[in-house]
Amino acid sequence: MTRSAIFVSCSALPEGDGDEAAVLPALADLGFTVSWAPWDSGADFESADVVVLRAAWDYPERRDEFLSWCESVPALSNPASVVRWNTDKTYLGELLDAGVPTVPVEIVQPGEKPRWPKKPFVVKPSVGAGSRDVARFDVAGPEAEKHVAALHGDGRTALVQPYQSSVDTQGEIAVTYFGGVYSHAFTKSAMLGSGMDASGLYLEEKLAAAVPAPQVRAVAEDALDAACGLLGILRAELLYARVDLVRGDDGRPLVLEIELTEPSLGFRQADAGAPLRFASAVRQQLA
CATH class of the missing domain: 3.30.470.20 (ATP-grasp fold, B domain)
Known part of the structure; x- marks a missing residue:
């Protein structure tokens, strides 16, 4: 029996970054035909036997739209409920x-002021991918405050974590x-x-x-x-x-x-x- 699988990407990397090259023949051996499609491309995701999120790395700027799309795909792996939880690092x-055992984290909602660690720390958005908009600071001060303010200015929640040397x-x-x-x-x-x-x-x-x-x-x-x-x-x-x-x-x-x-x-x-x-x-x- 032939089954169809779609690997989900984004328009900037429509066929991912090449890491899955060895996966395609392995799936073919099990009777799968595999194609790539950006999540917002209008491809026929609903008819696929399995839809695998692989390189949808532009979702942080459009998370609500991305989550709505995930919920519309019945055979999505991992499923939409997992994606909703996991795409917000809170x-x-x-x-x-x-x-x-987890790196300590302070969640700083828009309008809130962080309690700065007494050691070097990292500030990142709670919704993000690929280490974009992540910055390290040695001490609290105007630059760190500016970074948090920029995230809040975009309506984003900031996370503050002590840097692990x-x-x-x-x-x-x-x-x-x-x-x-x-x-x-x-x-x-x-x-x-x-x-x-x-x-x-x-x-x-x-x-x-x-x-x-x-x-x-x-x-x-x-x-x-x-x-x-x-x-x-x-x-x-x-x-x-x-x-x-x-x-x-x-x-x-x-x-x-x-x-x-x-x-x-x-x-x-x-x-x-x-x-x-x-x-x-x-x-x-x-x-």
Whole structure:
């Protein structure tokens, strides 16, 4: 039986950034025909057997419109309810409340004043992708206040988080799951201050294959379980998930983000079995 799959992108990168190249033949082997389409292109998403969010990286500027589109696609992976929760990083506060080791976060709504950390910190929008509009500051002062004011001026909520200095030497580690099952991991170098990709959608980063330490893996598992609990779903209902972690000042792993919407999945850094595992997880979603 032939099944149709659409990989969802955006107009600036209509066929993604190339990371999925090995996934397409793996899906073809399981009887899928795969095409790419920007989410706002008017493609016939409703007739596809599965619609996979992959490179819809322009959604932050049009989130309400994007969420409405997600809700109109019955076979969307990950589903619209997950996308709504995950595309607003205020969920980090929910993870903290659930007891997940997470980088501390202060949520600063428009009109509110932040309590600045006593160490270097990062200010970012609660809705954003590709590290756009993320800035690091060594001390509180006019520049940090100006950045928060600019976000608030656009009607956006700001997040303030203490900067984890381990990023400078160790970077982040991204732990990837397909169908709720661990697949592989890769490291990401610090992106703040690096150059923007030609598409203008994300900052370029250096990636490398990695094997997560047991403590890192355990925190990632706990984070994914907590997220699914908050969403009221089973892990198997997630086609993909990526948990990004950093080391805190005491060396313990902390969750930086949980990516359930459109993350790069690091196929170019993974073993040859990763595309096969992903294709199998896509098929599982149909069940």
